[in-house]
Amino acid sequence: MAKLSKRQKDDRKAVDSNKTYSLDEAVSILKQHARSKFDETIEVAMNLGVDPRHSDQMVRGVVLLPNGTGKDVRVAVFAKDNKADEARAAGADIVGAEDLAEQIQAGVMDFDRVIATPDMMALVGRLGKVLGPRGLMPNPKLGTVTPDVAGAVKAAKGGQVEFRAEKAGIVHGGVGKASFSEDHLAQNIRAFADAVIKAKPTGAKGTYVKKVSLTSTMGPGVKIDVTGLSA
Structure with a gap:
């Protein structure tokens, strides 16, 4: 078994793996333990009661985070003539095109x-085999066509952040940076969770949101109380 670093030991002491924390508590813990030299990304993971292999249980959508992601997003646009000019201006x-x-x-x-x-x-x-596996294929339902x-x-x-349930029914997404204020992070997380909840598919049975956890790039994972996630 690999030896734990001092930081990993400190992180384990700070978080009780058997406890679910309020959103505000979880955000506070992550900010305190985001001590890397770079600005760590805060990510939320939601375990859902769905099986994405069935078309009526797929969870997919987009959400505009109120405080942005803190990431410089590079955008490619397929367009010609006036629409190409509009894209460049934006x-x-x-x-x-070709x-x-x-x-x-x-x-x-x-x-x-x-x-x-x-x-x-x-x-x-014609680029579906290249763009599809990377989650980059434009889709009218996501507003990218x-x-x-x-x-x-x-x-x-x-x-704007896209989300999609993976094979195990997990949806995850970056919701900000460790440098964000606690309020801004909490607002972003609630907006993300609210969008996923509203995207509940017709085929989902039983408990929809089973578990939610929050982590930073190098920090500990913290379980969140699902009932406190309403926007």
């Missing part, structure tokens, strides 16, 4: 989000 990092598709097929993907105008989806659809490319770019840059 702050898109990469804008293109040239962007060739770049992606060559394995060059220096971006975090892909947006496309509807008329570009015939081209983008839209004629309003300017609005989509601004949302992506302004704190």
Whole structure:
């Protein structure tokens, strides 16, 4: 068994693994123990009572965090002519059509989000095997296939987070940085949890939100009292 570092020992002492903490307590603990030289990301994980292998139990959506993510999101946009100009004016990092598709097929993907105008989806659809597994495929339900490319770019840059249930029924997402104030982190976490709760699929039976935990990049995991997550 690997030997625990002094920091890991301190983290274990600070958190009772058998206890669920209030959201405010959990945020306070994580901020106190985020002592890395870089600004650690705060992430929430929600264990849901769903089986995403069934189409009527898939959980997926987007949420605009009220205080942003603290992350510089690079956005690529598939658009032409006036729509391409609108995307650039809104702050898109990469804008293109066939040239962007060739770049992606060559394995060059220096971006975090892909947006496309509807008329570009015939081209983008051919990239499904590359973009799909990375969670980057534009989707009209998520607002990433839209004629309003300017609005989509601004949302992506302004704190919009996509979420999707993984095989085990877990949804997770970055909800801010350790440098955020406790109030801002709590607001973001409640907004994220509220969006996931509202995305409850019709096929979900029994307890929907089973467990919620919060962690930072290098910090301990802290279980949160689910009943205190309402926005």
